Structures are given as structure tokens and as C-alpha cells.
Amino acid sequence: MAAMDELDLPSKSELQPIVDVFKTMSDPTRMRIILAVANGPITVSAIANLLDLSSSNVSHQLRLLRQQRLVVGERSDKQIYYRLIDEHVLQIYDLTKTHIEEKNEQAQK
Structure with missing residues (x-):
């Protein structure tokens, strides 16, 4: 086991994007929207x-999920x-969930 002074922990700035994703999720x-979108392409109204x-x-x-690059929207006609x-x-x-x-x-x- 590494000594405490030898730990290579990420900095706060390195952790922030990860924390932001968890906050969003x-x-x-x-989370329900993520699970709905996980079943395949779906519209806002659906x-x-x-x-x-x-x-x-x-x-x-x-919009918040797109900002965190968790979902993407693709236009098809209107x-x-x-x-x-x-x-x-x-x-x-x-x-x-398994945890x-x-x-x-x-x-x-």
C-alpha cells in the first residue's frame, strides 16, 4: 500500500468535470430522461x-444533459x-445500481 505522501490524487480542477457529470445525473x-433516451432516439414530446x-x-x-455531453440531439425534418x-x-x-x-x-x- 502506498504511503499517504505518495498518493497520486487528481487535483480539484481535474475532478470538477467528473463531479459536474454526477451532479447532473x-x-x-x-436520470429518468437518460433512461428513456437510452432506449433509442426519441423526441421531446415522446x-x-x-x-x-x-x-x-x-x-x-x-439542455443540461447536452451541456454535460450525456445526450445528443439529431435533427430529422422538423x-x-x-x-x-x-x-x-x-x-x-x-x-x-449494481453497487x-x-x-x-x-x-x-
């Missing part, structure tokens, strides 16, 4: 209907279809 509405949200709320949340920017986004969710399930199982023993 920590909102339940945005997300709003699926999640029982207003289109303006969905658009606002998608519609914009949103999708995950890559599978890493869903892997973060899956790993976190929680394992900890809950251990706590029940």
Missing part, C-alpha cells in the same frame, strides 16, 4: 408523454431525436 428527472412531464421541462433538462452520446452514460447508471443492490443484499444478511 443526480437529479431524478434527468419523452414528455412517457414520463408525464411538460415539454418545456423536458427541453430544459435535455423533429429533433435525442440519444445517449455513448454507452458510458448507461454504464455509470448500471454500475451504481446499491449488492450493499442492500449485504445489509440484509
Whole structure:
């Protein structure tokens, strides 16, 4: 095990983009939108209907998700279809969910 003075920890500025992604994903509405978008390209109105949200709320949340490069929108005629920017986004969710399930199982023993 490395001595404390030998640890190569990232600086605050190196960690900030990572923390920003977690902050963005920590909102339940945005997480539900991520999961909806993970199923394939989908429009704002379809997300709003699926999640029982207003289109303006969905658009606002998608803007925040785009800023963190978690989702991307692609125009097709008059519609914009949103999708995950890559599978890493869903892997973060899956790993976190697995972690929680394992900890809950251990706590029940």
C-alpha cells in the first residue's frame, strides 16, 4: 500500500468535470430522461408523454444533459431525436445500481 505522501490524487480542477457529470445525473428527472433516451432516439414530446412531464421541462433538462455531453440531439425534418452520446452514460447508471443492490443484499444478511 502506498504511503499517504505518495498518493497520486487528481487535483480539484481535474475532478470538477467528473463531479459536474454526477451532479447532473443526480437529479431524478434527468436520470429518468437518460433512461428513456437510452432506449433509442426519441423526441421531446415522446419523452414528455412517457414520463408525464411538460415539454418545456423536458427541453430544459435535455439542455443540461447536452451541456454535460450525456445526450445528443439529431435533427430529422422538423423533429429533433435525442440519444445517449455513448454507452458510458448507461454504464455509470448500471454500475451504481449494481453497487446499491449488492450493499442492500449485504445489509440484509
